[in-house]
Amino acid sequence: MAVRLKDVAEMAGVSVKTVSNVINGYPHVSATTRARVEAAVEALGYRPNLQARSLRTGRSGVIALGVPRLDEVYFAEVAAHVIDAAGALGLTVLVEQTDGERERELEVLSGIRPGMVDGVILSPLGLSRTDVDETTRGVPVVLLGERVSGSAVDHLRIDNVEAARQLTRSLLTSGRRRVAVVGVPTGSHASAARLRLDGYQRAHGDLDVAWDDELWMSVAGYRRADGAEAVHRLVGTGKPFDAIFCFNDLLALGALAVLRRHSVRVPEDVAVAGFDDIDECSYSVPTLTSVSPDKGELALRAVHTLQARMDGAGDVPDPEVPFAVVQRESTASSR
């Protein structure tokens, strides 16, 4: 079944190594031999066994990507970009889902399939500072999202504080005064959420507006249902509010659904903003204002940084990925 180098060699009447040389583009092979070998390769439909090659060379051309869940749109979009970027460099991507659980993130971090993966890109949720340092077993790692360790591990992120600050400021300058928050950090998770909350507070400070932390809603997860539940709770408190800043888009979309059910008009009565700028933001009703990280750039840089590390490069690139605040209908001025 399997065609081996040896078979090609026999057919072409040369040694195994010569065939290997032809395939790997080794320069000193005579034109005639090369032609003969290539003919044999063609005739037999030879394809190298990457298993063996990588055993020999020590590199597999496969990288692992760990995300919480693929059906969380943001991560699917990032994954799509990562796969594209990796493909352009001749790398293949192995995708793992961690559900944000520390255990599984650690597993991905340590290279899942040792020897089978040249590097790891991980979007961590549950990891602690020390976890990362301890676990990295020599597999190059690039983290996406907030810096987990203060250590040597590469990470890429957007400036969450600044992004949240800009978005909040735009809400305040358009006249909103009671800005609720959905998705405040609970427990040890969500370092990104903490930074976003920080940006929210700074914006209030910048403009000398007081905030009301009774309008800060925690969530059990970061999906539509969680946003819906949180806003339901928010409305239940009876406290007035004229804007909601949701710490991701799915929460915001869940929020929109609940507001609609309560006949609250968006943006006339309440402005809503999200974070991540998933495709759906441009099509929801109303369309959703959101912080838009440059995902293509993020993925590209992640893959390139990883490859640089795999090649043993030592220079750390800029960890900051650009973002933009995209204003859409959901936060149009209320006047």
Added chain:
Amino acid sequence: MAVRLKDVAEMAGVSVKTVSNVINGYPHVSATTRARVEAAVEALGYRPNLQARSLRTGRSGVIALGVPRLDEVYFAEVAAHVIDAAGALGLTVLVEQTDGERERELEVLSGIRPGMVDGVILSPLGLSRTDVDETTRGVPVVLLGERVSGSAVDHLRIDNVEAARQLTRSLLTSGRRRVAVVGVPTGSHASAARLRLDGYQRAHGDLDVAWDDELWMSVAGYRRADGAEAVHRLVGTGKPFDAIFCFNDLLALGALAVLRRHSVRVPEDVAVAGFDDIDECSYSVPTLTSVSPDKGELALRAVHTLQARMDGAGDVPDPEVPFAVVQRESTASSR
């Protein structure tokens, strides 16, 4: 850096093979030796080199999944389920994006990384009947979606004709009479679309209602923007219609956005239905009626079928995956 079997063997004072035996749970190893070996494994932090193992055993524990694009939500959802199901069986999943291009689908089909992948699950768009038969190079393959070849290759699908028929019938029985279609097959693509159109026609036949094929809109792709564009065109024709059956959910969501912009009320003026039942259907405004294939079941069966083939099993399982028509607000009766 790398700890090899040999190192463990030296530390434990036994042969390499004995260590291998311990690790693979070979029964005839004395308790004392086993303990000594395990201690050494622990002490050195040994992890087997899967590259080498799979070179030797001929199995890698990795399967490939090929989908058009991950950021198309339906495929992300399917991928998430496939990764879960594979993980439960100790398999890891390598994800490729084909963009629906024949070339790239063929590449995935022939095992992308020969020897590195034990099997392939592919959701094809551009492949022809013959392509599949010719390309399968001994790697077990399971296709998702419409049967492409009439051949020996396993495939899983839902009954598209019946699903479209049931959905269309429900539109007709609720009083709709001019049901537009968005996503009719163009060119050689879209065998699934052809079947759905077939179901649409049969439902009309069943109830003795005439259809108007000037209400059938073709699309360039199957994303929101394409649905939006198609409905824009549909409205432009000036032809009356009281329902739109979109051949996937994204098209339908794009359609909703355009209808809203034209102040067409859904479902009062026009009913809208989609296909695939992505998560968003439950949260859009209005919520979207859709055909819901059992994705968990689909993924589970795909993985199990693949494994059965990898194990050399010969019995073909039932290729039909259950579905349900989920009625939501977008098709509520107009009276």
Added chain:
DNA sequence: CCGTATGTTTACATCGTTGGAGAAGCCCAG
């Protein structure tokens, strides 16, 4: 016409693991 430089091809060891054959140690029946 030889020695050397240059270019091309080959033989062999090697990567880390597992399968198979058989060696070594042990226990027990004869």
Added chain:
DNA sequence: CTGGGCTTCTCCAACGATGTAAACATACGG
């Protein structure tokens, strides 16, 4: 005490590729 059957363990070869070094061929200048 010997021999047969177990159990437990070791040695060697092999999976399919590539790197090294050496062998072989050819061409050229002296």
